[in-house]
Structure formats: structure tokens, C-alpha cells
Amino acid sequence: MYYYHCIFVLSVLATSLLGGLAKQSWEDMRTKHSWNAIPRNWESLGRPPSGTTIDLYIALKPQHENALVDTLYEVSEPGHPRYRAYLTKEQVAELVVPRPVTLKLVHSWLEHHSISSSSISMTHGGNTLMLKGVSVTQANTLLGASYQLYRHIESGETVVRTVSYSLPVALHWHVLTVAPTTSFDSPRTQWQTPRTRNRSDRAVKSTSGEPATMLSSRAKVDSVTPSFLRWLYDTESYTPNTQGENVLGVVGLLGDYPSPTDLTAFMQKYRSEAGDATFTVVDVNDGGYDPTHPNEEANMDIQYAEAMAYPIPHIFYSTGRGPSGTETYYMSWLDYILDQENVPQTISISYDNEELSLPREYAIYVCYQFAKLGVRGVSVMLASGDDGIGKGTCQKDDGTVRFRPSFPGTCPYVTVVGGTTDYNPEVAAALSGGGFSDYFKRPRYQEEAVTTFFQDLGSRYEGLYNASGRGIPDIAAQALGFRVFFNGNDQEEEGTSIATPVVAGIISLLNDWLIMTGQEPLGFLNPWLYGRGFQSLNDITEGSNPGCGTDGFSAIAGWDPVTGLGTPNFRNMLEQLF
The missing domain is CATH 3.40.50.200 (Peptidase S8/S53 domain)
Incomplete structure (x- = not known):
């Protein structure tokens, strides 16, 4: 009964809040994240080509903020009654579902910016909206951003990113992050x-993979191979079934x-x-x-x-x-x-x-x-x-x-x-x-x-x-x-x-x-x-x-x-x- 009462209260609050927002502008923006300068090892190539689109992920805060991590520990800690009682894809989605007010607010904001409902889907296990094929121009307006084409100086890889983005003040409590925005990730x-290296003290100089002769202090092996690893970590006698x-x-x-x-x-x-x-x-x-x-x-x-x-x-x-x-x-x-x-x-x-x-x-x-x-x-x-x-x-x-x-x-x-x-x-x-x-x-x-x-x-x-x-x-x-x-x-x-x-x-x-x-x-x-x-x-x-x-x-x-x-x-x- 308490749960349904809470849902009713949230719905009332959402309706009230949305009504209030309808009377004001979604343009009351505040910076969500920004870099002071272009991140290290990146350089700007200017605006991306005309017609470039972005698939935007809007990560929404879940209704029960601790439920995911609490459940993870329950199914992962030996001795817990739920140890190794894992969840399905659908159960995970239920675990991280956003608040009703969050969804209503975000959809109202997207509607205000003429984002077609047909381009919006739920992804990443239940707490993320994906906006498919958003034009760079539209993304700039939506997020108060300035997307450009950037190149990684070492790898030569190019990405479309912005050094700063904003969200309406009303959404800061509801949205964890939006990506891709300021994430200049180029994984190493x-x-x-x-x-x-000095190999003069190597115990053996062989690529056979057989364990090397042990030294009085510690043994060195010239080459690490599967047979050496299987011997060292004691898996060689086990046959998968x-x-x-x-x-x-x-x-x-x-x-x-x-x-x-x-x-x-x-x-x-x-x-x-x-x-x-x-x-x-x-x-x-x-x-x-x-x-x-x-x-x-x-x-x-x-x-x-x-x-x-x-x-x-x-x-x-x-x-x-x-x-x-x-x-x-x-x-x-x-x-x-x-x-x-x-x-x-x-x-x-x-x-x-x-x-x-x-x-x-x-x-x-x-x-x-x-x-x-x-x-x-x-x-x-x-x-x-x-x-x-x-x-x-x-x-x-x-x-x-x-x-x-x-x-x-x-x-x-x-x-x-x-x-x-x-x-x-x-x-x-x-x-x-x-x-x-x-x-x-x-x-x-x-x-x-x-x-x-x-x-x-x-x-x-x-x-x-x-x-x-x-x-x-x-x-x-x-x-x-x-x-x-x-x-x-x-x-x-x-x-x-x-x-x-x-x-x-x-x-x-x-x-x-x-x-x-x-x-x-x-x-x-x-x-x-x-x-x-x-x-x-x-x-x-x-x-x-x-x-x-x-x-x-x-x-x-x-x-x-x-x-x-x-x-x-x-x-x-x-x-x-x-």
C-alpha cells in the first residue's frame, strides 16, 4: 500500500511540475560538464561535415538509486541467501527503471525541441534513452553545446565531441550524463x-614453453608460453567438460x-x-x-x-x-x-x-x-x-x-x-x-x-x-x-x-x-x-x-x-x- 501511495504522490508531483514548466522556458540552462581547454592529445578540425548525425545517450537516474549495487553484492557475496541467484536481462531493466517524473520531464524537454518520438528508444538495460540520428545542429541547440570534429594527435582517430554541454536546470537532478558529449575517450x-632487457641471468633460452630450471633466489624464464603458464598456474591437468x-x-x-x-x-x-x-x-x-x-x-x-x-x-x-x-x-x-x-x-x-x-x-x-x-x-x-x-x-x-x-x-x-x-x-x-x-x-x-x-x-x-x-x-x-x-x-x-x-x-x-x-x-x-x-x-x-x-x-x-x-x-x- 505504501508503494502505491508513493507512486501516486510522484505522479501528482510530476503533473504539478510539468504544469509549472509549461509556463516557463526550457532554456534556463546550466553547465553539466566542461573542460577548461581541449583535452590533452586532441586537436580541433572545426565543424563536422554537413549532415553529420549523432546517436545521443541520455542516462537517467534510477528510481531506486542503490538497488543495482545492493543486488550485485547480494548475488556476489558467499554466504548471502541470494549468492549466485543471478538476474535476467528483463529483471535488470526493472531494477534500474527511472522515476515516472524523470521520464515525463525528459520527454517533455525533448518534445519542446521537436525530437521525434519515433527516434527515441530505451537502451542500456533500462535506464537510458537513446536518440537516434540527431543532427549536430539540433544537438547543439538541445545541449547548449558546440560540437566539432576532433582528431587524436597520436592515433589519428577522429571523433565528434564538444568541450562543454548544458542541461535545463530542472533536469540536473534527473539526468546523470549525456554521451557522447565531453568524453574524449581514445582507449589505449x-x-x-x-x-x-639484460638476459644474462635467464635460466633458459628456449621457446619450448617447458618450465625453466629454478635458481637459488628466483627463477627467470626467457619466454612465456602456454605450457609454462599452465604449469605455473596449475591448470594443465584439468580438461573442460x-x-x-x-x-x-x-x-x-x-x-x-x-x-x-x-x-x-x-x-x-x-x-x-x-x-x-x-x-x-x-x-x-x-x-x-x-x-x-x-x-x-x-x-x-x-x-x-x-x-x-x-x-x-x-x-x-x-x-x-x-x-x-x-x-x-x-x-x-x-x-x-x-x-x-x-x-x-x-x-x-x-x-x-x-x-x-x-x-x-x-x-x-x-x-x-x-x-x-x-x-x-x-x-x-x-x-x-x-x-x-x-x-x-x-x-x-x-x-x-x-x-x-x-x-x-x-x-x-x-x-x-x-x-x-x-x-x-x-x-x-x-x-x-x-x-x-x-x-x-x-x-x-x-x-x-x-x-x-x-x-x-x-x-x-x-x-x-x-x-x-x-x-x-x-x-x-x-x-x-x-x-x-x-x-x-x-x-x-x-x-x-x-x-x-x-x-x-x-x-x-x-x-x-x-x-x-x-x-x-x-x-x-x-x-x-x-x-x-x-x-x-x-x-x-x-x-x-x-x-x-x-x-x-x-x-x-x-x-x-x-x-x-x-x-x-x-x-x-x-x-x-x-
């Missing part, structure tokens, strides 16, 4: 060709896609019994797929996901921005995947942006979309970055230094993978991204682990990071010296880009066992990892991640912002699931 791939129920998804952005020919050559050399490994390609928003012109990022991602999880089925999502580069990569892919009735149980993403390079409310919105995947039982793995705690001097516009953690990894609802090297024991790889979010507060599952780290850190780097922010990474894996096939060549690459599909492959094996035994998959991993799963990991206590002109954070016993809780031990993790 987290791999690199290895810098010259599911018949297509369990799927591993690998996300490609930036027009990246892999070569099936290179995958075959890679598997034949480094995991011969899996020479028939293959993958399905899904083209998302004009991502494209030309197997004769592969990309190194996509190749290494699919090769190591397959190497760890074969013969579990793999899907590669080739994701684009759409015509004229008007959409954001993250929203393009999330829009697609959240609309699917069936989604992969495990997903690997090896791209990121510096968190501070994106608008806060846009980052929050994207993060909520990942939470929707977790509620549906998906384990999402993201790379922590390859620049330690930040690239270069990390100076802000005002001259102050701020560490630069990577987004979407700073989102509390995904699992972030850092990097290690060597073995017996493994140590932190210097490139391993880590740090603390400026946008997202520390999640409750991290409270004890991060507090313990700060007790060791003391006042070091005070003021250079947000001590109350979400810490990354959560877990780690080997990140240096990988053998990868590209255009028929066997070459070496490194980065958390490859560590991420390695961990995703191991999680997919755990999901395989759960499904085989009639159970639900792991879903959002972090509450389990920090609650008890950490006991099954290999704790990393040596190394650091320098950056921003500093020595970076140090790996210590327990969690740290270099290697997280440690690296996987599949058999120990499997025992934790019993």
Missing part, C-alpha cells in the same frame, strides 16, 4: 614491444580484430593438442573484421585466452564507434552486450583510459553498466595498465602531481589484472598499473585489505592519490616475455593486455567446473576474492610499479596496488569452491 591498448554452455568473451576496440591463421600457427607450436582452436566474431557497431589484416592487440588477446581455456567456446567482439565516430567505444559495446538474452560467463577487456581524462559522471555511468553484467552472472576482467602509477610527470593543469590510475579498472564492479614476472617466486612487473581512484570510493569488500596496506605505506606519497578511493589491481599474472604470432611471425610482446586474458581463461575454467556440477558461474569475483578466495592465490611480495617520477608502490604481503591479492593457483581456487 595495454601491450608493448619489450624494451631491451561443458558442451557449449560456458563461453569466454574477448572485447576488441579501436577496430582491432584477430587472425584465425595466426591462432592456428600459435596453437600448433605452443599447444599442439589445441591446433583446431577457433573463435566466433561478432561485429559491434561497425567494428569490422578482415582476418587478412589483424591487429597485434587482438591477436595476443585471443591467443592467450584460447591457450588457457581451450576448448571452451570463444567470442571476439569487434567494436567500433559507428558512423562518423560519434559514439564511445565502451558504450557501443555495453549497449550491445546488455541487450543480449545470453551473455558470456567470462569477459576479457585489455583497453583503458586515464581516469582523470574522462568526465566523472560519464565514468560513473559506464561503471553502472558493468555492474549490470555482474548482476547477470558475468565475470569481467580488465587490464590495470602498463605505466605503473602513471606515465610521464603526471602533472595536472594547475601544476600539481596526481597519480594516474586507469579506467574502467577503477570501477568497483570489475576485476582488474596487474602484471608479474619471473617465478619461484613471482615478482611484480615494473609496468604493472595500480593506484587509487579519484572517482570511486573504496568498496566494502576492499576495506580490510586496503587498510592493512596503508598501515605499511604510512605517509609516503600523501596527497598524490585518493586514500579513500577504490584500489587496483585485484589480481595479477605474468606480463613479460610472451610469445605471440602476428602475420605469421613468432615475436615477443608484454603487458597487462596479455595477463588479462590469461586470468580470464583461468576463471573460465572455474566456471566450467561449476556449470558441469550443476552450479551457477562465479559472476562478479571481487567479494569472493577478498572474502576467502585470496587464500588460494600466490601472494606477491617483491617489486614495485614506478611512475609519475616516483618509485611507485611496493608489493607487500597481502593486497597491494601493484599485484593486488596475487596470482592464480587454479587447483587451490577450485578447492575454495567446494
Whole structure:
């Protein structure tokens, strides 16, 4: 009865408010977000070509603001009565439905600006309106914006964006963000060709992938291959049993896609019994797929996901921005995947942006979309970055230094993978991204682990990071010296880009066992990892991640912002699931 009373009151308020707004102008605008200057590494090319249109996403605040995250924790925390009781696509939509007054206000505003109702649809799991094919001129009027064509100085990619946009004052409380507007996102791939390293102390110089001879202190391996990883993380004796129920998804952005020919050559050399490994390609928003012109990022991602999880089925999502580069990569892919009735149980993403390079409310919105995947039982793995705690001097516009953690990894609802090297024991790889979010507060599952780290850190780097922010990474894996096939060549690459599909492959094996035994998959991993799963990991206590002109954070016993809780031990993790 109380619920229906509240709905009645809201309806009355909405009618009253709309009546009031009808008597005043929708032109009472206030800035929603703006940059002081064109974001770093971008340049303006002037107005976009005549006739350019934009698909605008209007993210609406939900009626029950905490319902999504509360439900995510309920289905993700071992011991909770709803643990692994995942939701369907339709149930998620009900969970995030906007207030009736919000919908009425927004539709009234759009009607005032002559936006055709036929061009408006609900998307992104139930709390987003998409306006299809809005002209740039109309978007400028609607949002008090000045859209231009911008080019990324390093990649040459062009996008249609504005450095500022506004909304009517009456909508600020109802609308979280509008995109694409000020989100100058050009995701970075987290791999690199290895810098010259001193190999004189390598234990072996072989590409066979067999474990190297151990040294008295710690062992080094010349090349990281599937057989080495499967031995190191104890998956080699496990044979997956599911018949297509369990799927591993690998996300490609930036027009990246892999070569099936290179995958075959890679598997034949480094995991011969899996020479028939293959993958399905899904083209998302004009991502494209030309197997004769592969990309190194996509190749290494699919090769190591397959190497760890074969013969579990793999899907590669080739994701684009759409015509004229008007959409954001993250929203393009999330829009697609959240609309699917069936989604992969495990997903690997090896791209990121510096968190501070994106608008806060846009980052929050994207993060909520990942939470929707977790509620549906998906384990999402993201790379922590390859620049330690930040690239270069990390100076802000005002001259102050701020560490630069990577987004979407700073989102509390995904699992972030850092990097290690060597073995017996493994140590932190210097490139391993880590740090603390400026946008997202520390999640409750991290409270004890991060507090313990700060007790060791003391006042070091005070003021250079947000001590109350979400810490990354959560877990780690080997990140240096990988053998990868590209255009028929066997070459070496490194980065958390490859560590991420390695961990995703191991999680997919755990999901395989759960499904085989009639159970639900792991879903959002972090509450389990920090609650008890950490006991099954290999704790990393040596190394650091320098950056921003500093020595970076140090790996210590327990969690740290270099290697997280440690690296996987599949058999120990499997025992934790019993």
C-alpha cells in the first residue's frame, strides 16, 4: 500500500511540475560538464561535415538509486541467501527503471525541441534513452553545446565531441550524463614491444614453453608460453567438460580484430593438442573484421585466452564507434552486450583510459553498466595498465602531481589484472598499473585489505592519490616475455593486455567446473576474492610499479596496488569452491 501511495504522490508531483514548466522556458540552462581547454592529445578540425548525425545517450537516474549495487553484492557475496541467484536481462531493466517524473520531464524537454518520438528508444538495460540520428545542429541547440570534429594527435582517430554541454536546470537532478558529449575517450591498448632487457641471468633460452630450471633466489624464464603458464598456474591437468554452455568473451576496440591463421600457427607450436582452436566474431557497431589484416592487440588477446581455456567456446567482439565516430567505444559495446538474452560467463577487456581524462559522471555511468553484467552472472576482467602509477610527470593543469590510475579498472564492479614476472617466486612487473581512484570510493569488500596496506605505506606519497578511493589491481599474472604470432611471425610482446586474458581463461575454467556440477558461474569475483578466495592465490611480495617520477608502490604481503591479492593457483581456487 505504501508503494502505491508513493507512486501516486510522484505522479501528482510530476503533473504539478510539468504544469509549472509549461509556463516557463526550457532554456534556463546550466553547465553539466566542461573542460577548461581541449583535452590533452586532441586537436580541433572545426565543424563536422554537413549532415553529420549523432546517436545521443541520455542516462537517467534510477528510481531506486542503490538497488543495482545492493543486488550485485547480494548475488556476489558467499554466504548471502541470494549468492549466485543471478538476474535476467528483463529483471535488470526493472531494477534500474527511472522515476515516472524523470521520464515525463525528459520527454517533455525533448518534445519542446521537436525530437521525434519515433527516434527515441530505451537502451542500456533500462535506464537510458537513446536518440537516434540527431543532427549536430539540433544537438547543439538541445545541449547548449558546440560540437566539432576532433582528431587524436597520436592515433589519428577522429571523433565528434564538444568541450562543454548544458542541461535545463530542472533536469540536473534527473539526468546523470549525456554521451557522447565531453568524453574524449581514445582507449589505449595495454601491450608493448619489450624494451631491451639484460638476459644474462635467464635460466633458459628456449621457446619450448617447458618450465625453466629454478635458481637459488628466483627463477627467470626467457619466454612465456602456454605450457609454462599452465604449469605455473596449475591448470594443465584439468580438461573442460561443458558442451557449449560456458563461453569466454574477448572485447576488441579501436577496430582491432584477430587472425584465425595466426591462432592456428600459435596453437600448433605452443599447444599442439589445441591446433583446431577457433573463435566466433561478432561485429559491434561497425567494428569490422578482415582476418587478412589483424591487429597485434587482438591477436595476443585471443591467443592467450584460447591457450588457457581451450576448448571452451570463444567470442571476439569487434567494436567500433559507428558512423562518423560519434559514439564511445565502451558504450557501443555495453549497449550491445546488455541487450543480449545470453551473455558470456567470462569477459576479457585489455583497453583503458586515464581516469582523470574522462568526465566523472560519464565514468560513473559506464561503471553502472558493468555492474549490470555482474548482476547477470558475468565475470569481467580488465587490464590495470602498463605505466605503473602513471606515465610521464603526471602533472595536472594547475601544476600539481596526481597519480594516474586507469579506467574502467577503477570501477568497483570489475576485476582488474596487474602484471608479474619471473617465478619461484613471482615478482611484480615494473609496468604493472595500480593506484587509487579519484572517482570511486573504496568498496566494502576492499576495506580490510586496503587498510592493512596503508598501515605499511604510512605517509609516503600523501596527497598524490585518493586514500579513500577504490584500489587496483585485484589480481595479477605474468606480463613479460610472451610469445605471440602476428602475420605469421613468432615475436615477443608484454603487458597487462596479455595477463588479462590469461586470468580470464583461468576463471573460465572455474566456471566450467561449476556449470558441469550443476552450479551457477562465479559472476562478479571481487567479494569472493577478498572474502576467502585470496587464500588460494600466490601472494606477491617483491617489486614495485614506478611512475609519475616516483618509485611507485611496493608489493607487500597481502593486497597491494601493484599485484593486488596475487596470482592464480587454479587447483587451490577450485578447492575454495567446494
